[in-house]
Amino acid sequence: xxxxxxxxxxxxxxxxxxxxxxxxxxxxxxxxxxxxxxxxxxxxxxxxxxxxxxxxxxxxxxxxxxxxxxxxxxxxxxxxxxxxxxxxxxxxxxxxxxxxxxxxxxxxxxxxxx
Amino acid sequence: xxxxxxxxxxxxxxxxxxxxxxxxxxxxxxxxxxxxxxxxxxxxxxxxxxxxxxxxxxxxxxxxxxxxxxxxxxxxxxxxxxxxxxxxxxxxxxxxxxxxxxxxxxxxxxxxxx
Numbered sequence: 768x769x770x771x772x773x774x775x776x777x778x779x780x781x782x783x784x785x786x787x788x789x790x791x792x793x794x795x796x797x798x799x800x801x802x803x804x805x806x807x808x809x810x811x812x813x814x815x816x817x818x819x820x821x822x823x824x825x826x827x828x829x830x831x832x833x834x835x836x837x838x839x840x841x842x843x844x845x846x847x848x849x850x851x852x853x854x855x856x857x858x859x860x861x862x863x864x865x866x867x868x869x870x871x872x873x874x875x876x877x878x879x880x881x
Numbered sequence: 882x883x884x885x886x887x888x889x890x891x892x893x894x895x896x897x898x899x900x901x902x903x904x905x906x907x908x909x910x911x912x913x914x915x916x917x918x919x920x921x922x923x924x925x926x927x928x929x930x931x932x933x934x935x936x937x938x939x940x941x942x943x944x945x946x947x948x949x950x951x952x953x954x955x956x957x958x959x960x961x962x963x964x965x966x967x968x969x970x971x972x973x974x975x976x977x978x979x980x981x982x983x984x985x986x987x988x989x990x991x992x993x994x995x
Contacts, residue, residue: 800982810972810985823981855924867914867933867976870983872926 769794771860771873779879785846788876792839792860798822799841800870801833804855813856816841817864845878853880883908885975887986894963895994902958902989904973910934915956916974916983917947926972932956963993 772791780786792799801813812825816835833843839860845852855877859870884907894900906915917929930940932949940947944961960967973986 809987812982812984815982825982857924857926859926865980867980869916869928869931871928872918874923874925877924 771858771871773856773858773873773876775876776874777877777879779881780848781881782848782850784848785844786848786878787842787844788856788858788878790841790843790858790860790873792841792858793871796860796862796871797839798861798864798868799835799839800859800861801841801843802857802859803827804857804875805853810857813843815864822864848880850880853878883910883975883977883984885973885984885986887971887973887989889989890987891990891992893992893994896965897962898993899959899961900963900991900993902960902971902973902991904956904958904986906954906956906973906975908954908975914976915949917956917958918972918974918985920970920972920988922969929958960991963991965993965995967991968993 774789798817800815802810803813804810813827814821814833815823819835830846835841855875857872857875859872861868861870886905913934915932919927919929937949946959948957970988970990972988974983977984
């Protein structure tokens with residue numbers, strides 16, 4: 768089975784721009800979660816999608832949004848980028864939208880905001 | 882509140898040494914799951930193990946072993962005969978109170994020198 772894939776792997780943007788990251792889950796997995804990883808804050812939960820619905824959301828501003836498509840692929844969008852948004856964005860998929868299910872992570876998208 | 886503590890920020894060992902990574906958790910739940918992930922320099926979080934609170938048997942997988950002790954709320958991870966390829970950041974993770982997201986510890990950086 769193919770693992771979780773994320774595109775692009777690297778992005779460089781400037782302040783004020785917006786960015787869209789993509790995640791394709793493992794085949795058969797319908798839950799997709801997004802995490803932000805920074806040296807200062809560690810791994811922080813952004814949101815989770817299941818059956819095209821956002822089920823949970825972390826403590827992030829409204830500039831961070833996402834969606835899920837009928838094939839379970841997910842995108843996250845960050846608008847009006849700030850320098851502090853520079854991070855590794857990790858996507859994880861699981862069969863069910865419950866954190867007791869094992870989440871399998873993709874390679875991440877490293878976003879640099881200049 | 883659920884909490885995961887990895888007190889060891891960084892550990893350096895010489896190849897072939899055994900090393901134990903500590904993880905201490907706090908919960909009021911009687912049923913829960915614990916996870917370990919490895920993050921090599923490439924950035925991808927690699928799933929290592931999931932344990933439920935009903936099973937306190939130690940688990941061994943090759944050079945990896947896990948010691949789960951409910952009495953001390955610890956879920957420690959031991960690498961036997963460490964290798965340079967074991968160099969990575971290791972995270973312990975635990976579902977939050979509502980079980981809708983994973984809470985990660987701060988991670989332990991393991992450096993294995995040849």
